[in-house]
Amino acid sequence: MENLLLGIEVGTSALKAVLYDLAGVERFTARRTYRLMTPQPGWAEQDADEIWRALVAALREAAEASAGHGRIAALALAAQAGSVVPVDAAGAPLAPLITWLDCRAEPIVAAWRMDGVAARVRQLSGWHPHPGLALASIAWLTRHAPSVAKQAVRFLDVQGFLLQRLTGRPLTDFSEAAELLLLDRTTRIWSPELSALAGISTTQLSELAPAGTMAGRLLPEVVRATGLPTDLTVVVGGQDQCCAALGMGVMAPGQLMLASGTAWVLTALASDPHLDRMPAGMDLNFHVVRDVYTVSQLLGGFGAVVDWWLNLLGLDAAGRYAALETALAESPPGANGLLFLPLGGSVQTSNDVQTGGSGGFVGLRLDHTRADMVRALCEGIAYEVRWALEMLDAAHLPARQMWMSGGATRRRLACPACRHHRDSLACSARRQLAGARGGNPGRSRRRVAGWCGIHR
Secondary structure, three states: OOEEEEEEEEOOOEEEEEEEEOOOOEEEEEEEEOOOEOOOOOOOEEOHHHHHHHHHHHHHHHHHHHOOOOEEEEEEEEEOOOOEEEEOOOOOEOOOEEOOOOOOOHHHHHHHHHHOHHHHHHHHHOOOOOOOOHHHHHHHHHHHOHHHHHHOOEEEOHHHHHHHHHHOOOEEOHHHHHOOOOEEOOOOEEOHHHHHHHOOOHHHOOEEOOOOOEEEEOOHHHHHHHOOOOOOEEEEEEEHHHHHHHHOOOOOOOEEEEEEOOOEEEEEEEOOOOHHHOOOOOEEEEOOOOOOEEEEEEEEOHHHHHHHHHHHHOOOOOOHHHHHHHHHHHOOOOHHHOEEEOOOEOHHHOOOOOOEOOOEEEOOOOOOOHHHHHHHHHHHHHHHHHHHHHHHHHOOOOOOEEEEEEHHHHOHHHOOOOOOOOOOHHHHHHHHHHHHOOOOHHHHHHHHOOOEOOOO
């Protein structure tokens, strides 16, 4: 009986399980969704136990699918990063998971920017403080939910939480750990200074291990609940963006990846981890490939923005994306002069490279249609992609090829980097942007054209 490998992606909106043979051929897939809760303005939470139940259900389905066809020899996780949940000694959540989309800690981060703490955070961690990432979220809990913080034995990222449930060990890799903003990028250990800034100790965080490390075997209760083999090897995975880059072969400087899921993230690779050689607004992380680093720009929760807009329009769930494409085709490139700044604002219009203030439509007139608004929203996303590409160029991180992943790759008009789509959103955005800056739109288009590895 042949051996099979099970890969799990724990995203912000859904969990996916994919079963492969050793040649990399996909044999089976399963998908489970879970809720994103917004109990107060600016809050974005999830039920960690609900994510765990989704994982167990997907593992059970994979085990059933493999019966009689192969033996699942190993599994690994690729997980959303930056989110955090406080847990007790048994690993039970004491409060909802605070996701990377959460903004409740913005006043804390704003104060850090004012008093210079933000610069120190970036120097130590490689990351700019962000209200949705664990450093700020934990600081918020210690200040505003002290009873929860005092009870917490650990504050775990998603991978650490799920690996503890699977194996009894709360392990996470360096690519996941770095996005918590609590890891010292030079020593690769939890930073006492950053932990103290959050109000906790380093012993309250996950155990650290490189991606690819054996985490252990499944706990007996997990075997019973899923039907997976008792001798299955659980392997430490990594940050979802880094794992996606590895899966697409983005492993060397000169290659880029644009992820277009709930979050849109542009990721470049570098062999030199020096901060002073990076674009000022970008963050430095560890790749899951050893001795390679990622330079990334979080462009925004654009997948969530599109879903928000489609929900406002009240479109039928089954046909909503077809309706989106129809609306895009009804409005010309440029959306008849209408612009959209992403929710949370555009980093291009702000003096702060990490926050853009408020978002919304700009230049709205009575003659604008719903189709114009749909196109303006999507072109606003393309503007942000173009801005990030220009920042990489300015920092002498040239790119030869860009691979794109996520939901936008399934839409003909929504690919922001494909030269074969003459009416692609980014092409129209590039034309507008180059014209507004007095540049040559043809030259701007050629600079980026051909980087999309999806459409060939």
